[in-house]
Amino acid sequence: MEQTRILAVLDRLAAAWERGDAAAYGREFTADASYVTYVGTVYRGRDDLAAGHAALFGKFLKGTRMFAEVVEVRLYDARTAVVVTRGDVGKKRPRRLSKVQTFTLVLEDDGEWRIAAFQNTKHHTLMEAVSFRMxxxxxxx
Structure with missing residues (x-):
């Protein structure tokens, strides 16, 4: 049951992204959320990340969609969960999802799951292969 509710947060997040709706995107985060992009930008708080995404949705990310595959969902207690995904954004689905995301979600006092922390990392397959070989x-x- 809780896993379904947690994954619904990610579904709403993707739907807001596809609409270019930064306010709805921001509502899926806690008021004090931390958000780290794959280029290293750090947004602090729902208002900061919503404002940043409003600008991005109006220019660089206009008309893009989120594509994701869930790697794992872990509930650590009744109010804390971590979801790891592979994902990417674009106008069409890429052949390979090139990023790995970690979402830390908390069950807030209003009974809603929200994202408290987000980390997006570019997956460097060549460097990974070299490291594992060495x-x-x-x-x-």
Whole structure:
């Protein structure tokens, strides 16, 4: 049940992105959320990330969609969950999803799950392959 509610947050997030609706996008985050983009930009708080995305949706990200595949969902207690996804954005789905995202969600006092922290990392497959070849023990199981 809770996993379904948690994944619904990500569905609403993607729908808001597709509409270019920065206010709706921001509502899926806690008021004090931290948001780190793959280029290293750090937004602090819902208002900051919504304002930044309003500008982005109006220019660089206009007409794009979010594409994601859930890697794992973990509930750590009744009020905390972490979701890891592979994803990307674009006007059409890329052949390979090039980023990895970590969402930390909390169940707030109003009974709604919201994202408290977000980290987006570019997946460097070549560097990863080189690292694993040079040091096989560093590869995940």
């Amino acid at each position: 040091l096989p023990a560093s590869a995940p199981r």
